Amino acid sequence: TAPTLNDPDLFRQQAFIAGAWVDADDGRTIPVDDPATGAIIGHVPDCGAPQARAAIDAAARAQADWKHRPPAERAAILMAWYDLMLEHSEDLARIMTIEQGKILAEALGEVRYAASFFKWFAEEARRIDGAVLAPPARDRRILVLKEPVGVSAAITPWNFPLAMITRKCAPALAAGCSMVIKPSELTPFSALAVARLGERAGVPAGLISIVTGMPEAIGAELTANPVVRKLSFTGSTRVGAILMRQSADTIKRLSLELGGNAPFLVFDDAACDLAVQGAMASKFRNAGQTCICANRVLVQSGIHDRFVAHLLDAVAALRVGSGLDPAATLGPLINDAAVAKVRAHVEDALARGARYASAPLHVDGRFVSPVVLTGVTADMLIAREETFGPVLPVFRFDTEEEAVRLANATPFGLASYFFTGSLDRAWRVGEALEFGMVGLNTGAISMESAPFGGVKQSGLGREGGHPGLDEFLEIKSFHMGGL
Numbered sequence: 001t002a003p004t005l006n007d008p009d010l011f012r013q014q015a016f017i018a019g020a021w022v023d024a025d026d027g028r029t030i031p032v033d034d035p036a037t038g039a040i041i042g043h044v045p046d047c048g049a050p051q052a053r054a055a056i057d058a059a060a061r062a063q064a065d066w067k068h069r070p071p072a073e074r075a076a077i078l079m080a081w082y083d084l085m086l087e088h089s090e091d092l093a094r095i096m097t098i099e100q101g102k103i104l105a106e107a108l109g110e111v112r113y114a115a116s117f118f119k120w121f122a123e124e125a126r127r128i129d130g131a132v133l134a135p136p137a138r139d140r141r142i143l144v145l146k147e148p149v150g151v152s153a154a155i156t157p158w159n160f161p162l163a164m165i166t167r168k169c170a171p172a173l174a175a176g177c178s179m180v181i182k183p184s185e186l187t188p189f190s191a192l193a194v195a196r197l198g199e200r201a202g203v204p205a206g207l208i209s210i211v212t213g214m215p216e217a218i219g220a221e222l223t224a225n226p227v228v229r230k231l232s233f234t235g236s237t238r239v240g241a242i243l244m245r246q247s248a249d250t251i252k253r254l255s256l257e258l259g260g261n262a263p264f265l266v267f268d269d270a271a272c273d274l275a276v277q278g279a280m281a282s283k284f285r286n287a288g289q290t291c292i293c294a295n296r297v298l299v300q301s302g303i304h305d306r307f308v309a310h311l312l313d314a315v316a317a318l319r320v321g322s323g324l325d326p327a328a329t330l331g332p333l334i335n336d337a338a339v340a341k342v343r344a345h346v347e348d349a350l351a352r353g354a355r356y357a358s359a360p361l362h363v364d365g366r367f368v369s370p371v372v373l374t375g376v377t378a379d380m381l382i383a384r385e386e387t388f389g390p391v392l393p394v395f396r397f398d399t400e401e402e403a404v405r406l407a408n409a410t411p412f413g414l415a416s417y418f419f420t421g422s423l424d425r426a427w428r429v430g431e432a433l434e435f436g437m438v439g440l441n442t443g444a445i446s447m448e449s450a451p452f453g454g455v456k457q458s459g460l461g462r463e464g465g466h467p468g469l470d471e472f473l474e475i476k477s478f479h480m481g482g483l
């Protein structure tokens with residue numbers, strides 16, 4: 001059951017390699033299912049290393065010309081791609097919902113967010129400026145040139161099937177690089193649809209490829225191949241470490257956007273409604289399956305009971321259902337393993353003394369009811385690992401010092417949030433949190449204009465903002481003598 005689309009040409013069951021739509025060399029395919037029903041929605045080629053290599057070779061050929069095109073020309077193609085994404089946003093959202101599960105309204109939001117990277121980096125492409133340094137001698141001059149890294153690769157996850165691709169390939173193309181993309185095997189159709197639109201926008205053949213298939217063989221080629229100069233990965237810390245090891249022999253540049261364990265601090269002097277709104281937005285987006293979801297909600301004793309009471313009202317208003325059902329606010333989880341992890345985290349917390357503040361966990365297929373736990377403590381699994389589901393664990397704390405210590409007590413450092421009405425605390429806590437991103441009185445921190453990324457085991461590099469472009473640029477010092 002393929003999705004019903006206005007433009008059925010966007011639903012493609014072939015890989016896009018070197019400018020051609022192709023099957024796997026050996027004809028093998030991978031089925032993709034709809035998390036809401038478990039029904040197979042289609043198949044994609046299970047490409048292996050030789051097809052990844054073909055994509056890399058084509059990317060090298062295409063990049064040789066692309067890097068010489070004036071930035072304005074590259075920008076025009078990115079803008080055409082942006083326009084096409086918006087024009088086809090309804091179809092793109094439908095494909096996403098059916099393969100990923102998120103509700104249609106969120107899928108539409110992601111399409112717009114994903115498209116925004118094309119616009120942002122089309123604009124940034126015109127600002128790849130170098131420098132002329134103060135001369136060290138009468139007859140010497142030194143220039144600093146910014147040059148594209150070259151052929152790049154991207155490996156992307158299933159939770160944001162479009163945005164995690166555009167956030168990488170928009171800056172890559174803006175900088176003058178080419179890119180070979182391996183999307184998640186769970187959500188390849190969004191990737192293929194956006195590639196089709198890229199083709200229509202005038203992206204030269206081979207400049208981007210989408211190599212579908214199981215990750216190990218393709219990942220091994222993308223990391224070992226010396227032609228690939230840069231890898232940008234979003235996914236788990238476990239796989240990030242594997243890819244970093246595999247990239248060591250060819251000394252690749254790496255951008256790694258890995259796991260998080262976001263703390264969400266609510267101080268006594270916070271605006272309670274704002275904090276509840278922030279927690280709802282941060283926790284239940286994509287049914288809790290984002291790397292910046294509030295994973296540990298730490299609430300000061302004085303506001304604890306009021307915050308929890310308001311939170312329970314908001315949680316009671318959530319509706320679990322198929323992403324295509326307009327009444328639903330929480331879709332299914334991606335697969336059975338995701339459901340099992342949520343169940344394990346809740347059971348472990350209950351066994352160690354946490355309590356249900358909401359109705360107990362209810363599981364139906366991959367649909368999981370939203371749950372609020374109170375009395376959560378640092379020794380529980382849920383405190384140490386990303387739950388990636390609609391479970392909101394509430395910890396209680398007394399002092400600011402204790403809250404900051406608890407918040408930082410994790411090997412991860414991606415997103416963090418805190419709510420306070422006090423200016424001095426805002427500054428103090430904002431500086432003390434050891435995370436790449438901090439949200440003060442807001443649960444929404446993803447946007448194309450701001451650098452996104454983590455510290456510690458949450459990764460390397462930044463995506464979005466101007467730094468997102470630097471990830472795809474090399475710096476060359478050009479020394480001129482005898483002048």
Ligand code: ADP
Pocket residue numbers: 155156157158159182183184185214215216218219220234235236237239240242243
């Ligand atoms: P998640 O926990 O979000 O599923 P993963 O790290 O497992 O994150 O997956 C993110 C991406 O990494 C996906 O595209 C997946 O196919 C890919 N991947 C998983 N294992 C490997 C591997 N050994 N080599 C290369 N890519 C991998």
